[in-house]
Amino acid sequence: MLRISKLTDYGTMVLACLAARPGQRLTAAAVAEQTRLGGPTVSKLLKQLGQAQLVESFRGANGGYRLARAPRAITVAEFSRS
Numbered sequence: 001m002l003r004i005s006k007l008t009d010y011g012t013m014v015l016a017c018l019a020a021r022p023g024q025r026l027t028a029a030a031v032a033e034q035t036r037l038g039g040p041t042v043s044k045l046l047k048q049l050g051q052a053q054l055v056e057s058f059r060g061a062n063g064g065y066r067l068a069r070a071p072r073a074i075t076v077a078e079f080s081r082s
Contacts, residue, residue, distance in 0.1 A: 004076075007041075007045065008076075010035075010037055010041060010042075010045055011045050011048070011049065012076070013035045013037065014031055014035060014037070014042060014045050014046065014049065015049070015054065015055075015067070015071070015074065017031050017034050017035050018031070018055065018065060018066060018067050019067060019071035021066075022067070022071075023066065024064075024066060025058055025062065025063065025064030025065060025066050026064050026065055026066070027063070027064045027065070028042050028043050028046055028064075028065065030064070031046070031065065046065050050065075053068055054067070054068055054069075054074055055067060055068055056068045
């Protein structure tokens with residue numbers, strides 16, 4: 001049996017949310033709303049995923065987050081370490 005942490009599970013949800021909207025930038029608040037996770041948790045995960053170079057972040061009025069590469073190019077092993 002494979003065991004994953006709660007944060008890895010939530011990270012999967014965040015990545016899936018971003019993958020469902022390729023090329024679009026979503027705010028942390030929008031990701032939190034769509035995944036039904038808490039805002040602080042989503043912000044923490046997005047920061048970790050950004051450090052792992054799985055997500056890109058953009059500042060400003062049109063800022064937000066999007067996947068750094070194609071969803072098929074991201075493995076569970078990559079973000080479970082972040």
